[in-house]
Amino acid sequence: xxxxxxxxxxxxxxxxxxxxxxxxxxxxxxxxxxxxxxxxxxxxxxxxxxxxxxxxxxxxxxxxxxxxxxxxxxxxxxxxxxxxxxxxxxxxxxxxxx
Numbered sequence: 267x268x269x270x271x272x273x274x275x276x277x278x279x280x281x282x283x284x285x286x287x288x289x290x291x292x293x294x295x296x297x298x299x300x301x302x303x304x305x306x307x308x309x310x311x312x313x314x315x316x317x318x319x320x321x322x323x324x325x326x327x328x329x330x331x332x333x334x335x336x337x338x339x340x341x342x343x344x345x346x347x348x349x350x351x352x353x354x355x356x357x358x359x360x361x362x363x364x
Contacts, residue, residue, distance in 0.1 A: 301325040321349060323362045331358050338362070 297303045302325055307317040323329050329338060339362060341351045354362070 316350075316353060319350070320353060324359065329362065331362070334362055 304317075307313045323334070323338070324331065341349075345351070
């Protein structure tokens with residue numbers, strides 16, 4: 267027969283029940299290598315705030331530059347008050363809120 271070990275209820279912690287190493291490794295891998303993460307611009311408080319509000323339409327799960335037509339790049343009426351049309355990159359990514 268296999269015997270189950272019993273522990274005191276007060277001694278049980280989340281660390282004893284769950285191995286957090288795979289979770290930590292996945293988080294580090296995502297923020298270290300993903301196209302969807304960036305280092306935050308912290309030159310001054312305003313640049314940090316605009317960096318936090320930046321949206322991304324390109325990348326995994328998003329659009330590609332080749333598939334993004336004019337209707338995607340244009341400002342939709344539902345964007346007003348939520349997205350800043352001035353905070354869009356210039357060049358081939360214009361209107362993709364990079």
